[in-house]
Amino acid sequence: MKRKYPATKQQYSNGTIKNGEVAKLLAAIKLNPGFAVSKGNEEFFGNSYEKLFDPDISTYDCLVSMVLYWWIKESYRGAKRFYDFDKSYVFKNPVTYYVLKLIYKILKEQNNWKKKVISFYENSNEKAHKRFLNQISGVISEYFKVIYRTWKDSGEPNHNTYCKKPSTINDIEKKRKEIKQLNEKSLYIFRKFILQ
DSSP states (O other): OOOOOOOOOHHHHHHHEEEEHHHHHHIIIIHHHHHHHHHHHHHHTTTTTHHHHHHHHHHHHHHHHHHHHHHHHTTTTTTTBBBBSSOOOOOHHHHHHHHHHHHHHHHSSSSHHHHHHHHHHHSHHHHHHHHHHHHHHHHHHHHHHHHHHHHHHHSSSOOOHHTTTTTTTHHHHTTTHHHHHHHHHHHHHHHHOOOO
């Protein structure tokens, strides 16, 4: 059953939070990044609504997905070239949902992590925030490289088609050694700055 809800917009220091963006991020985390890349608001607020916005969902669930997403996007702001892409965002925008899923997966095992991430985002001084971003951006760049190589190894000529496949996350997670090392580095940085 299709639902109609007003398009709520909440102003936040990093921009406006829109329902559709939050739904897309939750789809990447809760369902599959390929699903998030390939679908839009009609699906998120229609057939998938109960899966994304279950009765126990909190403001922290929605907000933390946005903050992680903003940090991932910040890692390639202004970057020009990425391998054979003249503009890095052409590849990295759809792949961001995969990086989000991987980072979220390692953080969800940590105690009270959502509140700590939001508190850091809202309350950290500029110097601490910048140091955190500098360190986590390096690891995020490595995630992008692993996913790029995974796409190239797949034989699929179009990265957008590859990013829309439900099986892509499994391909990426098969790079166990590389992903495990990046997960460990990410968790170390989050613990150092946020999860104390």
